[in-house]
Amino acid sequence: MKQCIFWLGLWVSVSTVVQAAPTEASLAVRVEQLSRAKQVLYQQLSDELRCPTCTGLSVLQSDAPFSLQIRATVLEQLEQGKSAAEIRDFFTSRYGLWILRSPPVEGIHLLAWFIPTVIAVVGALAVWIVFWRRRRSSMGERTRSREELVALMQQELEKRRRA
Amino acid sequence: MNSIMVADYGYFLLALCFICHLYGTVASLVAAGMRHRRLLRSACWSCVMSTVYCFAAALLLWWALVHHDYSIGYVYKNSSDDLPWFFRISAFWSSLEGSHFLWTLLLGVYTSIALLTYAKENEHLIPYVSASLQAVLAWMFYLALTYSDPFVVQYPLPENGLGMNALLQNMYMMAHPPSLFTGYTALAIPFGYAMAALAYGDITEGWLRTIRHWTLYGWTFLTVGIFLGGRWAYVELGWAGYWAWDPVENSSFLPWLFATALLHSLVVQAKIGHLKRLSIIMAFLAFFFSFFGTFITRSGVISSVHSFAQSPIGPNYLYFLAVLGVVALLLYALRAPSILPADAQKVWGVSKESALVVTQFLLQTFALIVFIGTMYPIASEAITGVRFHVQAPYFNAFAPYIGLAFIVAVAIGNLMRYHKGIVPGGKRVIWLGQLLALPLTLLFSVQGKIFASQGFALWMQLLGVQLSFWAMFCLSYDLWLRFRQVRFQWMPLVRYNQAYLGAYLAHLGLLFAVLGFLGNFRGVDKTVTLNPGDQTSLYGYDFKFERVQVNQVQNATLYTAPLAITASQSGRPLGEVIPARAKYPTADQLFHEVGIHSHFWHDIYVVLSAFTPSESEAVTLQIFINPTVRIVWISVVFMMLGGLVAMFDPSRGRRSRDYAEA
Numbered sequence: 001m002k003q004c005i006f007w008l009g010l011w012v013s014v015s016t017v018v019q020a021a022p023t024e025a026s027l028a029v030r031v032e033q034l035s036r037a038k039q040v041l042y043q044q045l046s047d048e049l050r051c052p053t054c055t056g057l058s059v060l061q062s063d064a065p066f067s068l069q070i071r072a073t074v075l076e077q078l079e080q081g082k083s084a085a086e087i088r089d090f091f092t093s094r095y096g097l098w099i100l101r102s103p104p105v106e107g108i109h110l111l112a113w114f115i116p117t118v119i120a121v122v123g124a125l126a127v128w129i130v131f132w133r134r135r136r137s138s139m140g141e142r143t144r145s146r147e148e149l150v151a152l153m154q155q156e157l158e159k160r161r162r163a
Numbered sequence: 164m165n166s167i168m169v170a171d172y173g174y175f176l177l178a179l180c181f182i183c184h185l186y187g188t189v190a191s192l193v194a195a196g197m198r199h200r201r202l203l204r205s206a207c208w209s210c211v212m213s214t215v216y217c218f219a220a221a222l223l224l225w226w227a228l229v230h231h232d233y234s235i236g237y238v239y240k241n242s243s244d245d246l247p248w249f250f251r252i253s254a255f256w257s258s259l260e261g262s263h264f265l266w267t268l269l270l271g272v273y274t275s276i277a278l279l280t281y282a283k284e285n286e287h288l289i290p291y292v293s294a295s296l297q298a299v300l301a302w303m304f305y306l307a308l309t310y311s312d313p314f315v316v317q318y319p320l321p322e323n324g325l326g327m328n329a330l331l332q333n334m335y336m337m338a339h340p341p342s343l344f345t346g347y348t349a350l351a352i353p354f355g356y357a358m359a360a361l362a363y364g365d366i367t368e369g370w371l372r373t374i375r376h377w378t379l380y381g382w383t384f385l386t387v388g389i390f391l392g393g394r395w396a397y398v399e400l401g402w403a404g405y406w407a408w409d410p411v412e413n414s415s416f417l418p419w420l421f422a423t424a425l426l427h428s429l430v431v432q433a434k435i436g437h438l439k440r441l442s443i444i445m446a447f448l449a450f451f452f453s454f455f456g457t458f459i460t461r462s463g464v465i466s467s468v469h470s471f472a473q474s475p476i477g478p479n480y481l482y483f484l485a486v487l488g489v490v491a492l493l494l495y496a497l498r499a500p501s502i503l504p505a506d507a508q509k510v511w512g513v514s515k516e517s518a519l520v521v522t523q524f525l526l527q528t529f530a531l532i533v534f535i536g537t538m539y540p541i542a543s544e545a546i547t548g549v550r551f552h553v554q555a556p557y558f559n560a561f562a563p564y565i566g567l568a569f570i571v572a573v574a575i576g577n578l579m580r581y582h583k584g585i586v587p588g589g590k591r592v593i594w595l596g597q598l599l600a601l602p603l604t605l606l607f608s609v610q611g612k613i614f615a616s617q618g619f620a621l622w623m624q625l626l627g628v629q630l631s632f633w634a635m636f637c638l639s640y641d642l643w644l645r646f647r648q649v650r651f652q653w654m655p656l657v658r659y660n661q662a663y664l665g666a667y668l669a670h671l672g673l674l675f676a677v678l679g680f681l682g683n684f685r686g687v688d689k690t691v692t693l694n695p696g697d698q699t700s701l702y703g704y705d706f707k708f709e710r711v712q713v714n715q716v717q718n719a720t721l722y723t724a725p726l727a728i729t730a731s732q733s734g735r736p737l738g739e740v741i742p743a744r745a746k747y748p749t750a751d752q753l754f755h756e757v758g759i760h761s762h763f764w765h766d767i768y769v770v771l772s773a774f775t776p777s778e779s780e781a782v783t784l785q786i787f788i789n790p791t792v793r794i795v796w797i798s799v800v801f802m803m804l805g806g807l808v809a810m811f812d813p814s815r816g817r818r819s820r821d822y823a824e825a
Contacts, residue, residue, distance in 0.1 A: 023772075023773060023783065024690050024772045024773065024783055024785065025690060025691075025692040025772070025773065025783040027690070028689070028690035028691070040617070047556070048556060050552065050554060055409060056407040056408065056409040056410075056554055056555070057402060057407060057554075058554070058555070061402040061403075061404070062402065063772055096549065097549070097551065098549060098550075098551065098552075101552070101553070101554035101555065101556045101557070102553060102554065102556040102557035102560065103539065103543075103551065103553060103557060108543075108546055108547055109543070109551070112535060112536075112539060112553070112557070113560075115531075115535060116528070116531065116532045116535065116561055119528055119531060120528055120564075120565075123524050123528060124524070127517075127520060127521055127524045130511075131511040131512075131516075131517040131520045131521075132511070132512070132513060132517045132521070133512075
């Protein structure tokens with residue numbers, strides 16, 4: 001992770017020399033110029049990439065310099081007409097899967113998606129079969145009426161008296 | 164008072180507490196073995212005394228904070244001369260040692276209350292309750308003496324403190340940690356009783372009533388605490404949201420899920436005697452995960468906004484969790500078979516008890532997903548060598564389905580009766596409810612700006628809103644049925660089934676919360692740069708910016724960019740929204756003070772992204788329209804009221820009442 005931040009830092013500093021660092025305002029102006037479909041794509045993609053310096057936030061939600069730079073790159077590639085898959089590939093090949101906010105659907109990471117799904121399905125089936133579908137057979141004490149209980153107790157008392 | 168004395172007395176008092184609890188643990192165990200009542204009383208009083216000492220130590224730390232006694236390292240690191248008095252008080256829990264201290268203090272208080280006020284019918288359990296809780300307390304005080312000592316002396320005496328973390332200088336941070344910790348520590352009592360039930364070998368009715376009260380108490384505070392934390396994130400962090408599935412948010416959510424599961428298994432247990440062992444497991448897990456949450460917060464194993472610096476206390480929490488887990492597992496394996504099965508035979512089928520099992524399943528599945536996501540960084544590092552942080556998109560991939568299932572379970576479950584199927588007229592209500600919900604869904608979707616979403620998300624949102632309103636109708640039909648049962652008189656229902664009214668309110672609160680979440684799934688936002696005198700408009704509002712102002716509020720220097728809001732169409736002035744950045748004397752950074760103008764249907768949420776302190780320069784603002792956030796905050800009031808109303812039910816938990824009800 002430290003390595004990633006280092007490379008990102010290098011990239012940010014280099015690109016700052018080449019072109020002015022993007023700001024929230026300059027990005028907003030550029031987003032305005034995109035088509036509606038691409039605006040949605042921009043929101044979607046930058047919500048999938050994590051902010052490297054904050055915790056828990058996507059680059060869309062953060063205004064840290066790193067995040068603005070990543071968003072600028074997403075924008076740039078959208079302006080060049082690249083597809084969502086190409087942009088995702090660009091980021092994962094450059095920074096690794098680390099940049100993503102949810103586990104990719106491949107390799108060992110499949111487990112993260114697989115386990116909850118399997119448990120949800122199997123568990124639901126189990127609950128259905130074991131509990132819900134079973135016939136009600138309520139022979140518990142609650143179904144005994146009070147009179148019956150009283151009668152039982154009196155029988156018991158009677159027995160003891162005889163004994 | 165001499166300042167060094169504060170440190171010495173404080174440390175001494177903590178040491179006394181540790182010794183008291185060590186004695187208390189051993190004495191309780193011996194008392195349990197020998198059935199020695201006076202020894203048990205001595206153990207209980209040693210716990211009470213320890214709590215008194217601990218409170219005295221806490222007062223010392225507060226005294227030091229209020230009087231700027233920087234000879235105490237904790238005071239030096241977490242406060243400064245400029246801090247207003249109320250933040251000096253809340254600085255108590257603004258970092259590692261202090262919040263550990265607060266946790267311990269609250270645990271001590273609740274343990275003492277539990278040991279002093281136990282019911283006569285629980286007397287046979289108290290030695291075990293006392294032993295298990297005092298063992299936990301002894302460990303907490305051991306940590307307070309070694310790795311997390313709040314009374315470390317700072318030498319030489321500094322002129323001024325380093326200052327309190329500016330993000331925590333917020334009203335909500337005064338209430339969030341005490342509320343959350345109250346929830347965590349109150350859940351320790353059900354844990355103690357669960358251990359006691361295992362050790363003793365059976366569950367009695369008094370057990371159920373006591374554990375129910377404490378769980379409801381903890382649950383209520385936990386709920387409020389979680390929402391207060393969300394509210395804090397919303398007003399302080401400036402990313403227009405309140406829940407990011409951050410590891411520590413998750414770890415406060417896990418005990419909440421287990422506490423909720425416990426409440427529902429207790430209902431089944433009270434009514435038909437089943438799910439006893441599940442209750443024990445849930446009581447254990449609720450407490451285990453509150454500890455787990457504390458562990459995650461303190462240790463920095465998973466980076467999060469809440470992680471204080473890496474601290475050697477981390478591994479110690481982990482050892483404790485491991486010991487706790489092993490002890491509980493052993494105890495369960497050895498003793499659970501001795502717990503008598505329910506006296507009612509197998510029931511289930513299409514009935515309320517089955518619906519409550521479905522609830523268990525949903526809550527536990529949700530907990531599992533949250534757990535996997537939270538532990539993923541550690542698991543992925545262990546397996547692949549790369550630390551992979553799982554964030555919101557992962558959780559959001561599952562949460563909506565679980566949420567929908569919850570709504571359906573709440574609606575259908577409440578239309579069920581024990582041992583019977585659906586209530587009379589229930590099927591009709593299910594269909595009629597859908598019809599009645601339609602206009603409300605439409606109203607909500609328009610006002611909540613739901614049609615701003617597209618595709619699949621839009622359909623999911625519409626479905627969720629529709630089902631939520633439908634569930635409200637189903638719940639209310641059930642309420643109506645129960646009113647009819649008592650010929651529409653308030654008093655009998657309040658007197659004999661107050662818990663039901665509490666549950667009604669809490670479920671309604673949950674549905675409101677879901678509606679709120681669905682509404683602010685998508686908002687609209689805009690980033691603009693405005694020169695003085697400029698105007699911009701969004702979503703039917705005009706915003707006019709005059710100039711940047713500087714004012715002093717308490718210790719913070721605020722750079723504000725007030726915007727006058729007017730309705731675009733009518734030109735009616737609606738007030739002002741004041742986004743700001745705050746500069747604190749002890750920090751170089753500028754902190755967000757979000758401007759929020761709140762309506763029932765949406766919040767206008769403005770963040771000051773960039774500005775220069777000069778009056779003639781432009782500012783960059785992010786303006787968000789966040790729909791239905793207010794509804795989320797309203798929902799917690801319902802849930803809290805529900806919890807309280809249910810807690811004060813005088814008769815719930817008594818088995819005898821169930822005969823009368825049938």
